[in-house]
Amino acid sequence: xxxxxxxxxxxxxxxxxxxxxxxxxxxxxxxxxxxxxxxxxxxxxxxxxxxxxxxxxxxxxxxxxxxxxxxxxxxxxxxxxxxxxxxxxxxxxxxxxxxxxxxxxxxxxxxxxxxxxxxxxxxxxxxxxxxxxxxxxxxxxxxxxxxxxxxxxxxxxxxxxxxxxxxxxxxxxxxxxxxxxxxxxxxxxxxxxxxxxxxxxxxxxxxxxxxxxxxxxxxxxxxxxxxxxxxxxxxxxxxxxxxxxxxxxxxxxxxxxxxxxxxxxxxxxxxxxxxxxxxxxxxxxxxxxxxxxxxxxxxxxxxxxxxxxxxxxxxxxxxxxxxxxxxxxxxxxxxxxxxxxxxxxxxxxxxxxx
Amino acid sequence: xxxxxxxxxxxxxxxxxxxxxxxxxxxxxxxxxxxxxxxxxxxxxxxxxxxxxxxxxxxxxxxxxxxxxxxxxxxxxxxxxxxxxxxxxxxxxxxxxxxxxxxxxxxxxxxxxxxxxxxxxxxxxxxxxxxxxxxxxxxxxxxxxxxxxxxxxxxxxxxxxxxxxxxxxxxxxxxxxxxxxxxxxxxxxxxxxxxxxxxxxxxxxxxxxxxxxxxxxxxxxxxxxxxxxxxxxxxxxxxxxxxxxxxxxxxxxxxxxxxxxxxxxxxxxxxxxxxxxxxxxxxxxxxxxxxxxxxxxxxxxxxxxxxxxxxxxxxxxxxxxxxxxxxxxxxxxxxxxxxxxxxxxxxxxxxxxxxxxxxxxxxxxxxxxxxxxxxxxxxxxxxxxxxxxxxxxxxxxxx
Amino acid sequence: xxxxxxxxxxxxxxxxxxxxxxxxxxxxxxxxxxxxxxxxxxxxxxxxxxxxxxxxxxxxxxxxxxxxxxxxxxxxxxxxxxxxxxxx
Numbered sequence: 079x080x081x082x083x084x085x086x087x088x089x090x091x092x093x094x095x096x097x098x099x100x101x102x103x104x105x106x107x108x109x110x111x112x113x114x115x116x117x118x119x120x121x122x123x124x125x126x127x128x129x130x131x132x133x134x135x136x137x138x139x140x141x142x143x144x145x146x147x148x149x150x151x152x153x154x155x156x157x158x159x160x161x162x163x164x165x166x167x168x169x170x171x172x173x174x175x176x177x178x179x180x181x182x183x184x185x186x187x188x189x190x191x192x193x194x195x196x197x198x199x200x201x202x203x204x205x206x207x208x209x210x211x212x213x214x215x216x217x218x219x220x221x222x223x224x225x226x227x228x229x230x231x232x233x234x235x236x237x238x239x240x241x242x243x244x245x246x247x248x249x250x251x252x253x254x255x256x257x258x259x260x261x262x263x264x265x266x267x268x269x270x271x272x273x274x275x276x277x278x279x280x281x282x283x284x285x286x287x288x289x290x291x292x293x294x295x296x297x298x299x300x301x302x303x304x305x306x307x308x309x310x311x312x313x314x315x316x317x318x319x320x321x322x323x324x325x326x327x328x329x330x331x332x333x334x335x336x337x338x339x340x341x342x343x344x345x346x347x348x349x350x351x352x353x354x355x356x357x358x359x360x361x362x363x364x365x366x367x368x369x370x371x372x373x374x375x376x377x378x379x380x381x382x383x384x385x386x387x388x389x390x391x392x393x394x395x396x397x398x399x400x401x402x403x404x405x406x407x408x409x410x411x412x413x414x415x416x417x418x419x420x421x422x423x424x425x426x427x428x429x430x431x432x
Numbered sequence: 433x434x435x436x437x438x439x440x441x442x443x444x445x446x447x448x449x450x451x452x453x454x455x456x457x458x459x460x461x462x463x464x465x466x467x468x469x470x471x472x473x474x475x476x477x478x479x480x481x482x483x484x485x486x487x488x489x490x491x492x493x494x495x496x497x498x499x500x501x502x503x504x505x506x507x508x509x510x511x512x513x514x515x516x517x518x519x520x521x522x523x524x525x526x527x528x529x530x531x532x533x534x535x536x537x538x539x540x541x542x543x544x545x546x547x548x549x550x551x552x553x554x555x556x557x558x559x560x561x562x563x564x565x566x567x568x569x570x571x572x573x574x575x576x577x578x579x580x581x582x583x584x585x586x587x588x589x590x591x592x593x594x595x596x597x598x599x600x601x602x603x604x605x606x607x608x609x610x611x612x613x614x615x616x617x618x619x620x621x622x623x624x625x626x627x628x629x630x631x632x633x634x635x636x637x638x639x640x641x642x643x644x645x646x647x648x649x650x651x652x653x654x655x656x657x658x659x660x661x662x663x664x665x666x667x668x669x670x671x672x673x674x675x676x677x678x679x680x681x682x683x684x685x686x687x688x689x690x691x692x693x694x695x696x697x698x699x700x701x702x703x704x705x706x707x708x709x710x711x712x713x714x715x716x717x718x719x720x721x722x723x724x725x726x727x728x729x730x731x732x733x734x735x736x737x738x739x740x741x742x743x744x745x746x747x748x749x750x751x752x753x754x755x756x757x758x759x760x761x762x763x764x765x766x767x768x769x770x771x772x773x774x775x776x777x778x779x780x781x782x783x784x785x786x787x788x789x790x791x792x793x794x795x796x797x798x799x800x801x802x803x804x805x806x807x808x809x810x811x812x813x814x815x816x817x818x819x820x821x822x823x824x825x826x827x828x829x830x831x
Numbered sequence: 832x833x834x835x836x837x838x839x840x841x842x843x844x845x846x847x848x849x850x851x852x853x854x855x856x857x858x859x860x861x862x863x864x865x866x867x868x869x870x871x872x873x874x875x876x877x878x879x880x881x882x883x884x885x886x887x888x889x890x891x892x893x894x895x896x897x898x899x900x901x902x903x904x905x906x907x908x909x910x911x912x913x914x915x916x917x918x919x
Contacts, residue, residue, distance in 0.1 A: 120853075126871055129850045157685070163567060164589070173543075173550060176628050181475045183886050186878045189629030190691045190818060193539055194568065194589035199819025202687040208702055211685035211821055212597055215538070215568040216587040223586040227601060230608055251554055258559040310576055310585040317582070422573075634878060634895045692874065 080232055081432065082300045082388045083239075084149025084290030086141035088113050089373050089382060090269075090283055094141075096148055099389045100397040103372060107266045110253050111283035111374035113137060123204070130187045131200070132167045134247035137286040138197035139204060142241055146205075149290035149298050155237025156210040157198050158227050160220030160244045162377020164194035166252050197245055210237065218419025220244065221378040222308050225291075225427070229306065232293050243288035244381025248374070253282060261346070261420070272371040273402060276347040283374015287381035289388075295432055301391035301413075303384075304329050304428040311422050315355035318424045322360060322414060325428050333360055337410045338396065340387045342380060342417035344370040349421040356416055357403070365404030367396050380417040380425060387413045391431045437603040437678040438667040438830065439660050441522025443514040443617075444770050446656030446757045447483035450495065451517050456774050459782045462802055464756050466640050466652055472544075474624045480636055483654030483758025484622055485510065502561040505542040506621035508571040510657035510763075515575050515615055522661035523673060530612040530666070533584035534576050535602045536659075537594025537618030538568040539762040543625045571619055584611055589762070591817030592724075594618050596765025596825055599660060600681040606664040617659030617766040626761065627653055633691060635728045641759075643725035643752035644732050644798045646789040651726050654758020658766035671830070676773055679810065679828040680713065682706025686820025693730050693816065697738030700724075700814065703822040704742050707812065711826045718748045718826070719808035720781050722772040723798070724816045725752020726759055735814065736794040748812075751799040755785035765815035765823065772811045773827055779805055837909040845905070848883045849876050861906040866899070877902060890915050 087093040090111035091104050104114070115137075119128055122140040131139070138159070146154065172188035190196075195213040202211050210231060214223035221244030228240035256262065263272075263279045272281055291303065305328060307321040326332060339361055341353045357366060367390065373382040390396050391413060396406050411431050418424040442452060447465025449455030458465065465483040469476075472484065485492070489509060493501050496512040519527075542565035552558045564570065569587045576585045584605065588598045595618025602614030630636050630651060637650035667674055684706060686699025693699065708715065724735055732752075739747060753771050760767050775782055784798035809829050816822045832840075842856035849872070863869045866877070877898040884890045890912065892898060901911045 125853045126851075129852065130875070162569075172629065173547060173625060176624065177547070177550065181624065181628050183882055184628055184632040185882055186629075186632040186634075186875055189626075189632055190875065192629070193591045193818050195591055195817065195819045195821055196690065198590075199685065199687075199690065199821060202685040202820065203689070206687050208684055208687055208699065210683050211590070211819075212601075212683065213589050213821075214586055215589040216572065216585065217567065217569045219569075219586050230604055230610075233608065234604070255553045255563065258553060258557065258563060308584060310573075310582045312582065632878065632882075633875075634881075689873070690875075 079302060079304045080229055080291040080293060081295050081302055082289050083292040083296050083298045084145040084151065085300065085385055085388060086144030086148065087287045087385050088137045088141050089285040090114060091372050094144065099393060100399055103270060103399040105268060105270045107268055108281060109263065109266050110248055110281055111269060112248060113284055132165055132191060134165055134167065134245060135191065135197055135200055138243060138245045139201055141286045142201045142243055142288040145288035145290045146241060149292065151239055151290055153205055153207050154239050154241040154290065156228060156231050156240040157201050157207060158212050158224040158240060158242050159198040160214045160224035160378050161194055162215065162217050162220050162246050164215065165191050165196050166247050166249050168192045170249060170251050217377050218423030219308055219425065221381045222306060222425040226306050228291050239290060239292040241288060241290055243286065244378030245286040246284050246376045246378045248282055248284040248376065256282065269371050270399065272345040273343055273368055276345055276350060280344040280346045280375045283376050283379065285373050285382050287385050299432050300388040302430045302432055304430055307426045309424045312424060315352050318352065318356055318426065319359060321426050325426055329428060331412060336361060336364055336412050336414050337407045338390065338413045339364050339366045340383050340413055340415045341366055341368060342370055342383055343368045343402065344375045352418055352421060365407045366402045367400040368402040369400060377419060383415050383417055384427065387415045387429050391429060435607045435664055437606055438663050439675045439678055440663050440667055440673045441518040441661030442675060442770050442773065443517025443521060444658040444767060445485060445510050445513045446760060446767055447485055447654055448756050459756065459771065459774065460780060462783060462785065464640065464785055466758060472622050472624065474627060476627060476631065480638055481640060481652045482622060483652060485655055503565055505565050505571065506544050507538065507542065507619050508574045510621055510655065511536065511571045511575055511619035512578060514617065514657035515659040518615065518659040518661050519579065527579050527581065531583050532581055532613045533602065533605060533611040534572060534581045535586055535588060535598040535614055535616045536572040536575065537588045537598040537762045537765065538571055538620060539589050539591050539594055540620055540623050540626050541568040542566045542570055543623040544621050547624050590821035591819065592761050592764055593815040593817035593821045593823045594762040594765065595658065596815035596823040597683060599766060599769065599825060600683060600823060602662045603678050603681060606662055612664060612666060614662040615659055616662055617657065618763040619657035620655060620760060620762040622653060622655040637727060640786050641727035641755055642786040643727040643754055643784055644736065644791060645787050646791050648727045648729065648732060650728050652758045654760040656757060656760045656763050656767055658763055658770050660766060674830045676776065677828045677830050678825065680707040680711030680826035682710065683823045686822055688820050691818055693734035695734060697734040699820045699822040700735050700738035700816060701741050703824040704738065704812065704814065707824040707826050713810055715743045716746055717810050718812050720772065720775065720811040721748050721750045722768045722811065722813040723750050723752045724814040725754055727754060733791055733793050736791060740795055747796045749781050749799050749803065750796065751782060751784035753782055769813045769825055769827065772813045776808045776811050776827060776829060779807055781806055834909050834913065837912060838905055841905050841909055844883055844887060845880065848879050859905060862904050864904060865902050888912050888916050
């Protein structure tokens with residue numbers, strides 16, 4: 079377990095300012111959602127350093143720095159990132175130049191920044207942080223693996239705190255390619271209506287969310303992150319059911335102690351069925367909050383879900399735009415965050431009010 | 433003392449062998465896998481040397497017992513071959529009898545296919561079975577599906593230290609009790625993408641690479657996969673299965689530059705120091721270091737300084753085995769760990785081929801020729817990645 | 832092309848190639864050291880300038896170590912181009 083004591087987020091919503099949370103939701107007709115960029119990154123990154131950094135690297139560094147500042151920590155005990163696709167823009171630039179120029183006149187910058195660990199190592203370079211550093215790149219487990227690694231390091235006494243982030247970017251080209259798989263809505267849709275119109279596919283998105291996890295509770299703490307479970311390709315929802323049961327049992331809790339479910343429902347009726355089954359079988363009377371209509375679907379979208387859950391526990395209120403099923407709960411003690419990507423990578427996190 | 437971690441299975445494929453026995457034979461005969469490119473289609477074919485696995489994808493598919501190549505990248509085929517050997521060598525018959533996880537290292541993903549079909553997808557709007565194999569997780573999930581693993585599956589990507597970090601995470605998860613057994617390692621095939629990437633950084637040596645040599649010119653890229661089976665103290669019930677112990681690991685970030693190592697090798701020093709501290713060993717207990725030793729100007733002097741810093745005047749035997757296998761990038765950490773283990777088990781130290789002249793700034797030379805009949809209780813393997821993601825692993829004889 | 836004209840062109844090209852967003856061409860003194868203490872460029876920038884020279888001037892530099900002397904300053908670079916560019 080650990081405490082979430084700092085958050086930094088750049089997303090398709092106005093989330094850079096930790097003082098307010100989702101008071102005004104961004105509402106647009108879109109095939110996919112992209113992040114709101116700050117007016118300038120200069121405030122966060124020295125311009126000489128940022129000269130070669132692509133958008134995702136700047137977003138990652140900036141949200142990491144906001145998260146550390148929020149927690150009042152300068153040099154974390156570990157930097158661990160999760161990203162399903164890494165630096166897509168640099169990868170595409172290098173790949174297309176290579177194909178167009180028949181393997182000549184290639185820019186080394188795009189190549190060296192195409193590796194998935196670029197963000198975690200750039201953060202370490204900026205912070206002069208020589209501590210543990212790693213990157214996970216496993217689809218809907220990318221962010222979860224990073225969280226699990228951080229919890230383990232802290233439990234072992236190898237770190238007192240850790241900076242953990244989930245980052246993915248969506249480029250126009252990448253959208254064009256993934257849409258060939260039929261997982262995206264064919265027509266532009268109002269994102270705030272997405273979950274009310276279940277159908278085929280969803281709206282893809284992107285984001286960068288960093289958390290500063292601490293071993294001890296402190297004044298900036300949002301909530302406690304009690305534990306995490308993952309399950310790869312369960313035969314049916316029962317695989318997830320067992321993980322949730324175990325997680326609750328390990329912390330001496332029952333279904334009745336859960337005051338809110340935060341779920342990764344994304345409007346794709348084929349895969350949203352898991353969420354419905356978990357809700358009706360385990361928590362039929364529990365209210366549900368959702369988030370993917372705000373950030374879109376992407377490999378590390380669960381980090382946005384965790385941002386939502388942490389803020390709900392701290393503020394003790396569910397933003398109206400996120401309230402999905404049931405009444406807005408009051409006195410929110412424990413939250414289960416359940417997410418899956420395309421029905422393959424399922425993850426469950428248990429969070430508690432401090 | 434924390435729980436001990438044992439290696440009960442190993443599997444490998446690279447330019448110097450399609451399995452453990454063939455790899456050992458090449459190593460003990462000092463036979464390098466470097467040569468001209470045969471299978472990959474690139475304009476640099478005749479300019480550079482690589483260590484390519486000497487089989488076509490069709491041949492690899494039959495070795496991997498994969499019926500159709502649909503959805504199988506070369507990276508996945510290499511992974512299936514090496515991981516299957518590791519599982520067999522650990523004599524695992526029932527994957528589900530222990531809670532088993534799978535952790536694989538990878539960076540280039542399915543780029544070997546993406547670089548062929550990218551414009552088909554983007555411009556022609558034609559999809560195929562490789563559209564979903566682009567990311568790093570695809571090869572890992574193919575392995576998970578093959579072995580029926582669902583408890584824990586993940587992919588690590590810290591560039592050229594990916595497989596070393598995968599093994600390290602696996603060991604830690606066994607120690608903390610979340611898993612009982614882990615298949616850990618990494619895989620990477622050659623692609624035009626990273627050949628051109630390293631070429632754009634001007635660090636490819638057109639001739640056989642010469643790590644730790646005063647006149648070193650850079651890297652030869654290679655490809656391959658390796659996996660180990662990690663188990664906790666349950667393995668002591670069947671001690672005959674134990675190959676060796678994974679007794680220490682250390683991960684540190686150099687925090688210096690995206691592609692360059694610091695001149696004093698601070699990150700490399702920290703990683704080795706952490707591994708040594710964890711194992712409870714003294715520097716003089718380490719008999720051999722399998723260096724990261726890429727053959728670039730920058731790496732070898734930086735790593736050399738780190739070794740001198742940690743080991744002082746009594747530097748263990750050091751060699752880079754990249755002149756055998758090429759630099760197998762994400763797989764390098766596990767391929768070189770297995771090579772170190774093979775040396776330790778067979779009382780041999782494999783040489784740093786192509787070495788002739790000591791680096792001016794360093795006080796030591798690597799091992800020039802195979803050393804037979806040398807008992808090694810503990811060996812260390814270094815793996816360093818872009819961004820300064822440095823990891824060191826220590827393997828010990830089981831007694 | 833005259834030296835002065837080439838210097839102005841190079842200043843623009845370098846700002847673009849190296850993505851020095853916040854700089855104006857006139858900010859780069861033609862005699863300022865590009866690397867180290869001066870403009871603060873590094874080995875990757877040197878490789879990017881090598882790509883620029885090949886793409887825009889048809890000049891190939893095989894050994895990146897040569898970059899150190901050729902890229903001492905914009906003026907030195909301009910003179911290198913003037914003496915090494917093949918007549919068009």
